[in-house]
Amino acid sequence: MRAFKRLLGQSLFASRLDALLLRNAAVVVAFHRVQEGCHQSDTLTVDPRTFEGYCRFFQRYFRVVPLPELVAGLEAGRTPRRELAITFDDGYRDNYENVMPILEKLSLPATFFIVSQWIGTDVVPFWDRHLGVQHPWMTWDHVKTLKHKGFDIGSHTRTHVNLGTISERVAREEVAGARADLEAALGARVESFAYPFGGQDNITDANRAVVKAAGFRCCCSGFGGTITSKTDPFHVPRVPVSTWHPSPQHFGFDVALGRSVASA
Numbered sequence: 001m002r003a004f005k006r007l008l009g010q011s012l013f014a015s016r017l018d019a020l021l022l023r024n025a026a027v028v029v030a031f032h033r034v035q036e037g038c039h040q041s042d043t044l045t046v047d048p049r050t051f052e053g054y055c056r057f058f059q060r061y062f063r064v065v066p067l068p069e070l071v072a073g074l075e076a077g078r079t080p081r082r083e084l085a086i087t088f089d090d091g092y093r094d095n096y097e098n099v100m101p102i103l104e105k106l107s108l109p110a111t112f113f114i115v116s117q118w119i120g121t122d123v124v125p126f127w128d129r130h131l132g133v134q135h136p137w138m139t140w141d142h143v144k145t146l147k148h149k150g151f152d153i154g155s156h157t158r159t160h161v162n163l164g165t166i167s168e169r170v171a172r173e174e175v176a177g178a179r180a181d182l183e184a185a186l187g188a189r190v191e192s193f194a195y196p197f198g199g200q201d202n203i204t205d206a207n208r209a210v211v212k213a214a215g216f217r218c219c220c221s222g223f224g225g226t227i228t229s230k231t232d233p234f235h236v237p238r239v240p241v242s243t244w245h246p247s248p249q250h251f252g253f254d255v256a257l258g259r260s261v262a263s264a
Contacts, residue, residue, distance in 0.1 A: 022255070024080060024081070025228060026070055026080035026084065026227040027062065027227065028085045028220065028236060028238040029087065029251075030088070030089055030222050030239065031099075032045065032090060033094050033135060034047070034098045034102075035135075039131050041131055046241070048098050051099065052106075053247075053248055054248050055086075055103070055106050058108070063083050065083045065084070066110075067152055071217055074232075079229045085109075086108060087111045088110060089113045090113070091113075091114040093135070095138060095146075096146065100145075100151075104149070109150070109152070111151070111152040113155065113192070113193075114154070114178075116158050117159050118159070119140055122134075144185065153182060153186060154193055155178040155182055155194075156193075156196060157178050158177050163202060163210075164201045168207060175210050175214045179193075179214055179215065179216070191218075192220070193211050193216040193219050195220070198220075198222020198240070200221070217233060218234060219233070219236065220236045222238050223240075224237060225237030
């Protein structure tokens with residue numbers, strides 16, 4: 001089945017049928033880690049060679065833009081024209097060590113959503129602890145370097161809380177507090193936000209309003225979907241990329257097919 005789907009994806013993009021299926025649409029992709037030797041059960045990691053393959057695929061078939069540019073287009077009511085924005089969640093150190101060099105080599109922009117109180121610590125989130133692994137976080141110097149090199153730095157709360165279950169008071173501390181942490185460290189405005197876990201039930205309407213009140217310009221999810229001119233900047237869908245998509249062709253097939261079904 002995987003080989004068949006990959007072949008379909010190759011055929012779809014080679015024939016440029018994707019141009020029809022993805023017309024007037026944009027995509028935001030979400031990665032987490034890029035490193036060698038991932039755990040067999042690790043669905044959040046891709047190896048550097050695979051990541052570079054994705055980036056070249058994005059370059060060939062989409063117009064890769066910074067997330068803030070895509071958001072500005074939504075704010076202005078412009079129709080998307082096959083833009084794609086690359087994002088990373090959490091703040092793993094391999095984002096600096098492995099991702100940044102590939103993005104720089106290919107001259108691609110990206111947004112890094114940071115869990116502010118995990119930077120420079122030894123915190124092990126439950127999903128890594130469950131696998132018996134520990135992946136280091138970036139330091140503030142790493143985050144500052146990314147910003148200095150022109151990459152967008154966004155917020156992912158202070159401690160990766162579930163905004164679908166916590167009170168508005170705690171949400172304000174997590175959301176506004178994380179923005180304050182980042183802006184104090186970077187000396188620059190932070191206006192991009194992605195909520196942790198990214199599912200439909202992982203944020204409430206009240207806490208989405210907290211995100212808006214905190215001064216962010218967007219709120220990104222993580223359960224798939226494409227962007228249209230009608231997309232609310234505070235309901236930006238993202239397509240997670242990892243072992244769920246074993247190749248760029250699988251990713252392209254799923255995105256294009258999902259778009260065509262949604263438009264039917």
